[in-house]
Amino acid sequence: MRAPGASQEQVxxxxxxxxxxxxxxxxxxxxxxxxxxxxxxxxxxxxxDEGLTAAQIQRLLDLSKGGVSMxxxxxxxxxxxxxxxxxxxxxxxxxAETELIRMVTRVVEQxxxxxxxxxxxxxxxxxxxAAESGDVSRPRMARLDKMSLLADHTxxxxxxxxxxxxxDVGGMFEVFREGSRALRRKH
Numbered sequence: 001m002r003a004p005g006a007s008q009e010q011v012x013x014x015x016x017x018x019x020x021x022x023x024x025x026x027x028x029x030x031x032x033x034x035x036x037x038x039x040x041x042x043x044x045x046x047x048x049d050e051g052l053t054a055a056q057i058q059r060l061l062d063l064s065k066g067g068v069s070m071x072x073x074x075x076x077x078x079x080x081x082x083x084x085x086x087x088x089x090x091x092x093x094x095x096a097e098t099e100l101i102r103m104v105t106r107v108v109e110q111x112x113x114x115x116x117x118x119x120x121x122x123x124x125x126x127x128x129x130a131a132e133s134g135d136v137s138r139p140r141m142a143r144l145d146k147m148s149l150l151a152d153h154t155x156x157x158x159x160x161x162x163x164x165x166x167x168d169v170g171g172m173f174e175v176f177r178e179g180s181r182a183l184r185r186k187h
Contacts, residue, residue, distance in 0.1 A: 025043035041057055054069065078106060079097065080103045112158060113162070116151070120155050123147050126144060
């Protein structure tokens with residue numbers, strides 16, 4: 001039984017508003033291709049604005065010990081949470097990154113940056129192989145060139161976003177516009 005006037009935070013459970021916010025962030029994170037519980041852990045730490053131990057995270061979000069350990073490892077790698085040793089407690093405490101733009105740019109740089117770079121390299125290799133084969137028609141080579149150009153513009157836009165937190169997709173749209181013009185000229 002809760003003492004009169006005690007808040008839900010004092011007894012170590014989630015308030016209804018926290019549950020709703022944490023689940024909403026989990027849903028958004030899952031939509032973007034991450035693990036739902038990564039978003040839930042980050043949201044809990046962000047809303048609490050205090051260091052929590054892995055055991056507290058486990059209890060509050062009803063997660064397994066191993067699951068929390070893996071989630072924390074991922075979130076630390078992306079630097080969206082940080083470990084803080086406690087002076088009076090052998091358990092580390094975790095805090096959320098609160099600078100949202102910094103957090104998003106780090107994750108984009110690490111996750112999407114690697115993907116975009118790999119795709120650009122693979123398209124470049126495909127273009128090289130097609131050119132070496134000598135039997136690929138000009139229209140097909142032109143399409144590969146456009147794919148390569150789009151990959152280059154995407155990588156540049158991503159790098160610019162990471163440096164400035166602004167996304168310039170003008171070059172990518174130009175590739176699409178040129179494709180539309182070519183189709184209109186053909187018909």
